[in-house]
Amino acid sequence: MDWSIVSKILLPEFIVVFSIILTILLSLFEKTKKYVSAVATVALAIASFVASQTGIGGDVTKILNSAFISDTLCIYLRVLIYGVAALIAMASKKYLDNYESPAEYYPIFLSATLGAGFLAGVNDFLTLFIGLETLGLSAILLASYARKEKKSNESALKYLLTAASATSLLLLAMSFIYGVTASTNFALVASRVAQLQSIGVLSDKLEILIAALLVAAIGFKLAAAPFHNWSPDVYYGAPTTTTLFLSVVSKIAGFAVAIRVFGTVFHNEFLLPLLAAIAVISIVVGNFVGIIQVISRGSIKKLLAYSSIAQSGYLLVALTSLRLESVSSLLLYITIYALMNTAAFACVIHFERETGSDNIFDMAGLLQKKPMMAIVFVIALFNLAGLPFIPAGFIAKFFLFATAFSSGITYAPYLVIIALIGSVVALFYYLYVAKLVIVDAPSHKLQSIPDEGPAFDFTKLTAVLSTALLVIFSVWGMDFLQGMTEMAIYRIGV
Amino acid sequence: MEFLESLSSIPFYVLSVITVLCSLGMILNPNLVRAGFTLIGAFASISGFYFLLSANFVAVSQVLIYAVGIVLVIVFAVMLCSLKDEASKLQEYVFASRSKTVFALVISALTFSLLSFVIQSQDWETITKLTGATKYASVIDMVDEKYTSQIGYLMLNKYLLPFELISILLLVVLVGVIILSKKNISK
Numbered sequence: 001m002d003w004s005i006v007s008k009i010l011l012p013e014f015i016v017v018f019s020i021i022l023t024i025l026l027s028l029f030e031k032t033k034k035y036v037s038a039v040a041t042v043a044l045a046i047a048s049f050v051a052s053q054t055g056i057g058g059d060v061t062k063i064l065n066s067a068f069i070s071d072t073l074c075i076y077l078r079v080l081i082y083g084v085a086a087l088i089a090m091a092s093k094k095y096l097d098n099y100e101s102p103a104e105y106y107p108i109f110l111s112a113t114l115g116a117g118f119l120a121g122v123n124d125f126l127t128l129f130i131g132l133e134t135l136g137l138s139a140i141l142l143a144s145y146a147r148k149e150k151k152s153n154e155s156a157l158k159y160l161l162t163a164a165s166a167t168s169l170l171l172l173a174m175s176f177i178y179g180v181t182a183s184t185n186f187a188l189v190a191s192r193v194a195q196l197q198s199i200g201v202l203s204d205k206l207e208i209l210i211a212a213l214l215v216a217a218i219g220f221k222l223a224a225a226p227f228h229n230w231s232p233d234v235y236y237g238a239p240t241t242t243t244l245f246l247s248v249v250s251k252i253a254g255f256a257v258a259i260r261v262f263g264t265v266f267h268n269e270f271l272l273p274l275l276a277a278i279a280v281i282s283i284v285v286g287n288f289v290g291i292i293q294v295i296s297r298g299s300i301k302k303l304l305a306y307s308s309i310a311q312s313g314y315l316l317v318a319l320t321s322l323r324l325e326s327v328s329s330l331l332l333y334i335t336i337y338a339l340m341n342t343a344a345f346a347c348v349i350h351f352e353r354e355t356g357s358d359n360i361f362d363m364a365g366l367l368q369k370k371p372m373m374a375i376v377f378v379i380a381l382f383n384l385a386g387l388p389f390i391p392a393g394f395i396a397k398f399f400l401f402a403t404a405f406s407s408g409i410t411y412a413p414y415l416v417i418i419a420l421i422g423s424v425v426a427l428f429y430y431l432y433v434a435k436l437v438i439v440d441a442p443s444h445k446l447q448s449i450p451d452e453g454p455a456f457d458f459t460k461l462t463a464v465l466s467t468a469l470l471v472i473f474s475v476w477g478m479d480f481l482q483g484m485t486e487m488a489i490y491r492i493g494v
Numbered sequence: 495m496e497f498l499e500s501l502s503s504i505p506f507y508v509l510s511v512i513t514v515l516c517s518l519g520m521i522l523n524p525n526l527v528r529a530g531f532t533l534i535g536a537f538a539s540i541s542g543f544y545f546l547l548s549a550n551f552v553a554v555s556q557v558l559i560y561a562v563g564i565v566l567v568i569v570f571a572v573m574l575c576s577l578k579d580e581a582s583k584l585q586e587y588v589f590a591s592r593s594k595t596v597f598a599l600v601i602s603a604l605t606f607s608l609l610s611f612v613i614q615s616q617d618w619e620t621i622t623k624l625t626g627a628t629k630y631a632s633v634i635d636m637v638d639e640k641y642t643s644q645i646g647y648l649m650l651n652k653y654l655l656p657f658e659l660i661s662i663l664l665l666v667v668l669v670g671v672i673i674l675s676k677k678n679i680s681k
Contacts, residue, residue, distance in 0.1 A: 017662060020662065020665070020666065024665075024669060064654055064655045065651070065652045065653075065654075067652075067653065067654070067655040067656065068655055101673055101676075104669055104670075104673045107666055107669050108666055108669060108670050111662055111663065111665075111666035114659075114662065115659075115663075118655075118659060124656075126653055126656045127655055127656050127659075129656075130656040130659045130660055130663070131659065133663065134659055134662070134663045134666075137663060137667060138663075138666055138667075138670070141666075141667070141670035141673075141674070144674060145673075147673075147674050179618075179621075180616075180621050180625070181625060182625040183625075192625065195624075196621065196624065199624075201617060201620045201621055201624065202616070202621075203612075203615045203616045203617065205611070205612045205615045205616070206612055206613075206615065206616045209608075209609075209612045
């Protein structure tokens with residue numbers, strides 16, 4: 001085994017592991033506690049940069065007996081995961097100061113990110129399972145972090161129990177796959193499944209069962225309906241920084257797994273209809289229940305939870321037509337989704353810290369009190385709705401639907417039509433919140449807090465940075481997409 | 495060999511009956527401590543299955559980790575927390591609504607029939623021939639101690655990455671548990 005290659009490819013992970021240990025040590029002493037968030041942010045930013053440099057001549061490299069694969073997909077997703085995690089770590093600092101022990105949040109946060117990073121390059125069912133557990137268990141701890149608040153405990157317990165059942169489904173699928181292929185390695189599994197399918201030894205019923213179990217387990221991670229029931233409650237109860245982490249990093253990791261497992265490892269004719277079905281259900285549930293949330297004066301976090309269920313649905317539409325272009329448009333969409341969700345949640349974090357409320361109607365008149373936050377928030381909402389202002393969200397949605405439409409799969413056009421109807425319905429609730437923020441008079445909660453001063457604040461910086469990145473993607477989004485297709489970003493190794 | 499194979503199915507059925515009875519006892523027993531001890535029986539008989547499949551190491555770790563470790567922790571937690579009132583409330587809550595019980599029964603019956611139907615529908619003989627996996631454990635394998643050393647070898651070679659990842663996960667879970675269970679944390 002060539003350790004120089006291993007250490008080169010896994011350097012970002014080594015940096016994150018090192019920063020986990022460093023943050024644990026720093027959080028031991030009162031004097032050094034305040035540096036923990038800075039260490040985490042800087043380490044993640046460095047890891048993101050280093051990850052972009054790990055490509056060895058654009059080759060597909062497998063290391064540690066094919067437990068981890070370094071291809072363009074893995075490199076890109078790791079850059080994205082660590083980059084967005086750095087933004088989230090930056091946004092969390094002040095919000096967490098309200099809690100009893102803010103410093104220890106970061107080692108757990110870093111390990112959850114580490115799990116997500118490993119999932120980007122997962123190439124073995126064992127690594128997949130351990131990566132998912134590292135991500136999941138750490139995320140449960142993050143959800144329960146406000147341990148004196150009942151809703152936080154409730155959300156953590158709900159997440160734990162539903163995650164346990166989803167994990168059991170995944171393990172059942174993995175044991176069936178091991179049963180028919182006698183291997184956990186993705187490449188071996190893929191070739192043996194193809195071999196068995198070509199001889200016709202594999203029974204249809206078993207194939208359907210494995211596909212259904214995999215879709216259910218991974219659909220849980222993506223919070224795709226009908227496996228979404230945990231997400232609004234967990235998003236609502238968890239500390240908002242955790243909600244942001246779950247809706248962005250956890251989802252990117254879920255799609256990394258989905259692209260790899262459904263695209264290369266286990267593929268049969270039953271899989272695509274299943275994926276299409278959960279895409280449609282996610283779009284319908286995410287958008288229509290989102291409206292009910294607005295009407296019933298729900299929490300903004302619950303609303304964004306339903307929004308992210310619907311966004312999962314749009315991404316699954318692209319996943320059903322897993323071809324070269326659809327993967328690159330999926331990656332563009334997930335990047336822009338991560339940025340706009342980070343911007344929106346950074347505003348919610350800031351708002352919640354100032355007023356102690358996450359109710360949609362308390363956000364009324366935000367523009368008069370906090371103009372910068374309000375503008376960033378509205379831009380993020382417009383992008384989530386897919387309006388061409390600034391056009392990043394529109395570009396991403398356009399290419400996502402266009403590639404799905406022209407994918408040649410018979411039912412893909414219908415999927416796109418349903419997705420379009422869903423986005424029109426979603427316009428209502430995004431714009432309703434935007435109208436509250438811009439037009440209405442300030443709510444009582446907002447009137448009681450001071451006006452936005454020039455004071456520097458890392459949460460604001462996160463919101464502004466992600467919006468700036470959105471602007472960059474609006475200008476160069478098309479070049480980015482072309483570049484990804486040309487640079488063979490779609491080349492997923494098996 | 496035929497005779498040995500047919501003989502080896504007797505312990506399988508015995509163990510299955512014990513597992514099912516113990517699991518039922520665990521669920522239906524209103525006393526949490528007794529339920530915990532029936533759980534030991536269920537775990538121990540499951541480890542018997544691993545012995546039958548000649549996975550000695552897995553069988554022993556099943557006994558060590560589940561039958562002893564986890565159940566002991568559960569029983570201790572129950573005894574220390576004096577959950578008596580809550581436990582009876584929980585029991586009432588679970589068994590109060592007849593419709594819920596029936597629903598759960600229907601779901602588990604459906605899951606069982608689905609899984610057994612699917613497993614029956616697959617021709618496993620051909621697959622094991624193609625993939626080279628062995629179906630029956632031979633008697634000689636059962637006393638082979640090389641398997642345990644092979645597991646150690648594999649953990650530090652082939653499965654090094656998951657192995658190391660677990661160590662980080664354990665470290666972080668320890669940190670998290672300390673934070674969650676600390677009594678009062680000074681700011």
